[in-house]
Amino acid sequence: MKSVVALKHLQARLFLHAVFPTLDDVIKASPKAQTLLKDNGFSLCFRTRSGLRASYFFKTTGCEYIAGDSQTGIELMFLSDGQAAATFFEKPALPPLPLKGFSALGKMKTFIALTKEMESWLKPSDEQLADENFRQVFAPMSIGLALRATCQLCVAERKSREWLASGPQGLAAFQLGESGTPRWINFVSGALKSGTGEPPTEPAVRVIFKDSTIAANAVLNRLDSMAAVGRGDIKIVGLAPLADHLNALMERVQGFIDPPKS
Amino acid sequence: MSSHYEKSLSLFERASKVAPGGIYGHMSPAACLPGASPYYAAKADGCRYWDVDGHEYIDFMCGYGPIILGYNHPEVDEAAAKQRELGNCFNHPTERFVELVEKLVSLVDFADWGVLAKNGGDVTTWAIQVAREHTKRKKIIRFKSSYHGVDPWCTPGHGGLIDEDREHIHSFAFNDLTAFEGLVDKYKGQIAALIVSPWHHPVFADSAFGADGFFAGLEKICRAEGIVLISDDIRGGFRLNIGGSHAEFGYTPDIVCFCKALGNGYPISAALGAEQLRVAASKVFLTGSYWNSAVPMAAALKTLEIIERDGVIAQLQQTGQRLADGLVKIGEKHGHEIRPSGPPAVPFYRLTEETNFVRQQQWCAEAMKRGAFLHPHHNWFLCAAHTNADIDAALQIADDALAACVETWA
Secondary structure, three states, X not given: OOOHHHHHHHHHHHHHHHHHHHHHHHHHHOHHHHHHHOOOOEEEEEEEOOOXXXXXXXXXXXXXXXXXXXXXXXXXXXXXXXXXXXXXOOOOOOOOEEEEOHHHOOHHHHHHHHHHHHHHHHOOOHHHHOOHHHHHHHHHHHHXXXXXXXXXXXXXXXXXXXXXXXXXXXXXXXXXXXXXXXXXXXXXXXXXXXXXXXXXXXXXXXXXXXXXXHHHHHHOOOOOHHHHHHXXXXXXXXXXXXXXXXXXXXXXXXXXXXXXXX | OOHHHHHHHHHHHHHHHHOOOOOXXXXXXXXXXXXXXXXXXXXXXXXXXXXXXXXXXXXXXXXXXXXOOOEOOHHHHHHHHHHHHHOOOOOOOOHHHHHHHHHHHHHOOOOOEEEEEOOHHHHHHHHHHHHHHHHOOOEEEXXXXXXXXXXXXXXXXXXXXXXXXXOOEEEEOOOOHHHHXXXXXXXXXXXXXXXXXXXXOOOOOOOEOXXXXXXXXXXXXXXXXXXXXXXXXXXXXXXXXXXXXXXHHOOOXXXXXXXXXXXXXXXXXXXXXXXXXXXXXXXXXXXOOXXXXXXXXXXXXXXXXXXXXXXXXXHHHHHHHHHHHHHHHHHHHHOOOEEEEXXXXXXXXXXXXXXXXXXXHHHHHHHHHHOEEOOOOOOOOOOOOOOHHHHHHHHHHXXXXXXXXXXXXX
């Protein structure tokens, strides 16, 4: 059984380096998020005593994420990973210590409002999912989050590292339609990286969803993906076992950041 | 999706409404060429089969291995039919059971006893239980990327598994004797069995033979450490050596597992073991509703008889080599290296210029369209029904297919 300390570390890490960077997609797509940031841009760095740190620069055009310290307006320190995880899960916890930007702490209300907006995108209603424009954003956004989280799991968790090492490795890309913008991951021990746009090298496998409905259903685990591949709704070009091997970890992500209610 | 396989796709559409995955397991379109390969078979004869759209294929998968003599082999089918007239499923085994186990024990040099089942996974999983019973140890060692079935200890899938399923399963890279020594040191006195394939045949990769001294080294360590050596000969059994492929590669296991070619398409598998494991084997419960069915046993007896009588193994080697030589030449002709790997009777062929198999998939798809079923990712199988003329016809198809691909690659 995973120790509570290790679990909290993983959860804090996943929020900092996988979930919050998703705000970039949200801000680009959501008029509500853009309104929240109108004339209200700010920057924020979260740190934990265990050494986790991530910086975010918010503008109406998006959120730039930096994996580490940067010159941000606000710096908040969590004394433990458990405190960070509890805060991110909105459970009772002491507030983080402000190390910098006392006068700008009011911006945290905006940050919280942005995360609420993000949650509404990541956990959509059926009504939202009925909207093609929503799905066009939701599916790549969710895939991007899962790929970032997969990188983090492989960095921080022995089981994930062992899983990575136990099967095919390489660059995998996911996209909506033949001309969709790919979300990719370099699923390689010691060289883990994820990104958006055409990957730096030709992918070992490219997974192409026929449309946003297929992609959204796949992301939400509402799709018989093997049947979808057979029907041509999902096209897998290249090293299919890599996609399967990677998928096993992507599916674990939700268990950490959205665990079933006990 | 291609209309070349219209009825296949239509059937798949129906199937996917009533069966998870539509087609599951190794025959899933996802494991081959989705939309660019047949999904459903209609009939077969000799080394050829026809899909539901009426396309004819020279077959180099042979039902993923079981068909060693050819589809609908008259003598095997006659032996099966004769037994069927007497009955198939009874309250007891029949004399065929005794005859078949006696025959198998007589063929396998180290074997003193045998058991029969239905699928390869039935006997590989049972074999590791026998090893655990015999040694009173927990750990099982296997090659990385090897395939031994779909039970939780070995399934290549990841759905439905819990951590504890693999707690005592460890793997090491094929041909890395040092890594095996390391595992033996690390788990001293805890290893029940090492399960090996006589050669390494992972999917999406070249097959590989053991390096000099590899299998001998494994066997030596197993003997010294009291580790049961299991040979999973499901893939190659009876295509390389009638007594088991281990005889070709210079090692002697304690248990060997057979399936595929044993019944020429009739469902049957077997595990054969050495005397010292007899008591343990007697204690590990094994059974299944159809495991004593007599028809597949009659078919297996006839299959083994024909393999020996007709020199099938030598024939497979000859036709397999003809195929290998021809494909290598075709690659050279088009300026795209085709690398053969594995034994000629159970070979794999791959375009070497890439690692992501995209061109390989295109080439195999083109070959399928032209009437040769060449699998892009999985090792192939030769059968006795492949004549030189069939091989030559398949080579012509492979040549034309590669020519068509090269045009698009240019």
